Amino acid sequence: MIGETSLLLVLAAVYVAACLRWIRADAVGFLTRRGGVEALRPERLPGNARGGFAFAGLVPATRRLYVCPLPPVATDEAGVAPRRADGVPPAVRPWEARFTARGPWVLAEGQRFVHAGSEAGARRVAEALARRDGAIEGLFDRAAIGARLDEVRRVARPVRVASAVAFAWLVVAPAVALRFGLVATWLPLIVAWAAIAPPLTVLFFRAHKRLHPAAGEERFARVLTVCLSPPEAARAADTLDAHALDGFHPALVAQVLGDDATFREVAGEHLRRLRHPPTFEHGVGDETRATVRAFEARLLGALEAHLRAAGVDPQSLLAAPPALEEGMRAYCPRCLAQNLMAEGDCPDCPGVALAPLRDAGAD
Numbered sequence: 001m002i003g004e005t006s007l008l009l010v011l012a013a014v015y016v017a018a019c020l021r022w023i024r025a026d027a028v029g030f031l032t033r034r035g036g037v038e039a040l041r042p043e044r045l046p047g048n049a050r051g052g053f054a055f056a057g058l059v060p061a062t063r064r065l066y067v068c069p070l071p072p073v074a075t076d077e078a079g080v081a082p083r084r085a086d087g088v089p090p091a092v093r094p095w096e097a098r099f100t101a102r103g104p105w106v107l108a109e110g111q112r113f114v115h116a117g118s119e120a121g122a123r124r125v126a127e128a129l130a131r132r133d134g135a136i137e138g139l140f141d142r143a144a145i146g147a148r149l150d151e152v153r154r155v156a157r158p159v160r161v162a163s164a165v166a167f168a169w170l171v172v173a174p175a176v177a178l179r180f181g182l183v184a185t186w187l188p189l190i191v192a193w194a195a196i197a198p199p200l201t202v203l204f205f206r207a208h209k210r211l212h213p214a215a216g217e218e219r220f221a222r223v224l225t226v227c228l229s230p231p232e233a234a235r236a237a238d239t240l241d242a243h244a245l246d247g248f249h250p251a252l253v254a255q256v257l258g259d260d261a262t263f264r265e266v267a268g269e270h271l272r273r274l275r276h277p278p279t280f281e282h283g284v285g286d287e288t289r290a291t292v293r294a295f296e297a298r299l300l301g302a303l304e305a306h307l308r309a310a311g312v313d314p315q316s317l318l319a320a321p322p323a324l325e326e327g328m329r330a331y332c333p334r335c336l337a338q339n340l341m342a343e344g345d346c347p348d349c350p351g352v353a354l355a356p357l358r359d360a361g362a363d
């Protein structure tokens with residue numbers, strides 16, 4: 001019995017791990033719920049400065065989790081600069097450089113340039129740079145995201161059904177093993193799994209190839225885990241969803257999947273970040289700084305134009321908040337943290353000056 005119990009605990013731990021998804025610091029997670037989505041910020045999730053783990057729910061196929069990163073590169077006439085450090089010294093590369101992808105990395109002249117978060121993302125960015133696309137086009141394309149969502153739902157459907165069968169096995173098999181003992185039940189349980197795993201693996205392979213044609217390396221690894229690990233098999237549909245909306249701005253994703261409040265909240269957050277950028281980290285050269293700033297100004301323009309087209313005045317998302325506690329005198333216009341000091345810089349956003357809070361009598 002001890003053997004069965006420890007096996008069950010290991011299986012449960014592996015399953016819970018398969019329900020977690022890493023969300024990088026420059027991405028927003030969107031977890032669907034009845035009638036909308038919940039926007040998950042990595043900084044509010046368990047993790048570290050590089051990102052956080054989101055929990056996609058215990059029962060598969062009931063909720064979907066999409067991870068939506070921002071463009072990992074900045075572009076202007078001078079060239080292309082990484083917007084993430086990733087341990088690679090940030091430097092502007094000319095447009096003439098040969099941009100390719102290897103795994104989740106975008107390479108410039110064969111050297112690691114920037115981590116794009118996923119293999120498909122790296123390929124998409126490398127291809128866009130090769131055709132001199134400034135990495136903003138398509139971020140706010142409403143028709144394209146609608147078509148992509150339809151495609152993802154349609155293509156992933158058979159995998160969701162097969163995953164649900166794998167999940168049922170995952171619940172029933174340990175119960176049977178505990179009740180009748182592993183010695184008496186292991187063979188029928190393995191035979192049952194052998195009937196579930198191959199069709200699921202084939203369906204997963206086909207759907208992955210359809211949705212992420214460029215991610216061959218990732219597909220190989222994922223197909224292996226889905227085939228060999230029942231917990232991963234039960235979560236196979238989540239793997240298809242995770243990076244399916246890569247390439248669209250989080251504000252557009254919030255608008256399409258969420259309600260008006262979620263859209264305003266996510267759009268407001270990105271608007272504040274772009275309007276109040278922090279000072280650069282030590283070691284970033286002037287050229288990189290200029291390219292990143294020029295790119296962010298264009299991104300800000302595109303976001304504001306998108307908001308206006310959606311009938312939202314960007315200024316309405318930037319109003320000063322009221323004091324959350326007595327004694328708070330100012331707030332950070334970038335991260336909204338409130339401060340007892342009336343002036344100075346935000347302790348979390350280097351170089352961003354605090355601004356006065358809304359007067360309590362103003363409403």
Ligand SMILES: [Zn+2]
Nearest residue numbers: 332335346349
């Ligand atoms: Zn701040």
